Ligand SMILES: *[C@@H]1O[C@H](CO)[C@@H](O)[C@H](O)[C@H]1NC(C)=O
């Protein structure tokens with residue numbers, strides 16, 4: 001072999017090596033974790049803490065039926081029902097003798113199962129005793145998902161409001177009769193436009 005052909009052979013080998021290694025780099029950059037989409041139906045009990053004000057939220061997410069329910073118990077306080085429909089109508093009411101109800105028309109419907117798409121990956125952190133992947137969505141919500149089970153563990157809003165996910169029952173549904181806002185929601189004196197979502201996005 002002449003020295004020129006040796007140089008060419010080595011160059012070709014290099015090119016082959018470089019080209020065949022490239023897919024590895026592509027694979028590694030694709031392996032940035034992405035958040036698991038929400039199951040289309042689930043029930044979750046959330047322990048909420050907003051600067052020391054505590055709440056338990058019963059969350060019923062029901063995408064196929066276009067509805068989402070937050071039943072919010074303030075510590076030693078009010079039990080508030082926040083019923084959201086995908087057409088943008090939300091009802092906030094109590095079921096006690098006060099018969100309170102507010103309705104709101106919101107431009108966006110309920111959260112889509114893939115609402116975390118495009119969130120920025122921040123790495124792994126321990127939260128609530130679980131090792132989690134963490135993402136931030138538009139500097140609005142920090143979302144922590146268990147790296148093993150892929151279940152949500154915790155989320156936190158830019159306001160400081162925090163949700164600790166206590167249960168996560170995939171496929172659980174609330175019976176239809178419970179999704180009926182009370183009759184006093186339908187007298188139109190209570191209408192208030194422009195309210196924001198009480199539930200996840202307060
Ligand atoms: C709630 O959050 C505050 C910080 O805002 C913290 O000091 C407090 O310990 C938390 N309470 C509970 C019960 O987690």
Ligand SMILES: *[C@@H]1O[C@H](CO)[C@@H](O)[C@H](O)[C@H]1NC(C)=O
Nearest residue numbers: 085086087088089090105181
């Ligand atoms: C949206 O759907 C709910 C439940 O069916 C209904 O009560 C409400 O009136 C609807 N809102 C609009 C604007 O159609």
